[in-house]
Amino acid sequence: MVTRRSRTTATLVGTALVLAAGILVVRHFATPSEPELPTIPAAERPVVEAAARACPKVNVPLLAAQIHAESGWRPDADSGHAQGISQFTPETWAEWGRDGDGDGKADVWEPKDAIPSQARYMCHLYGMVKSLPGNPTKLALAAYNAGPTAVLEARGIPKIAETREYVDRILKTLLPQYRESEEKYAAEHSPRPSARVSGP
16 A cells, blocks of 8 residues: 555656756756867868978977968968968068969968978977077967077066967967877878788
8 A cells, every 4th residue: 555655756756857857868968069179171181191201399289279270271371461371471472482283382371381481490490499598399480479589588488478478378378289180180080991802
């Protein structure tokens, strides 16, 4: 025989279970999903990988993070001061721009020209800042943004808000994201071992 007390207990337990389930559902939908990692556009991947191989100081995630910060991967980016996917100033491009796609012209708007030129210029900047105290990658990035003279005169990262934000954004946010993104890319695109074919 079911007593009033056991019915009340069953109702309370049922209500508690429904509430708990409701809380879990709300939590599931209310919890923000992990932000999507940035990735290298497929069209630019071969040129970024080749550019990274040309200089031992840079690597794919670093170049990708820097391009992301510079232009958001837009080849037509124009700040009014710097141009193209790698945001070269006309003066710097005149010195460092090279023909990367073999069409006989160094074009700042062409990623196949700009990205290898960016890697070469970064290599040069690493060499310029190597005698300074501090993290060489931070210093090379600061020199890319503010110009090497500003970094050499400051004997470090100059007190320019834009430059400090640029370096921090690349090293603290974008570089870790691109490292993770590249690890996932490598895992997804690593060659799978082929099945053994037995022969005579």
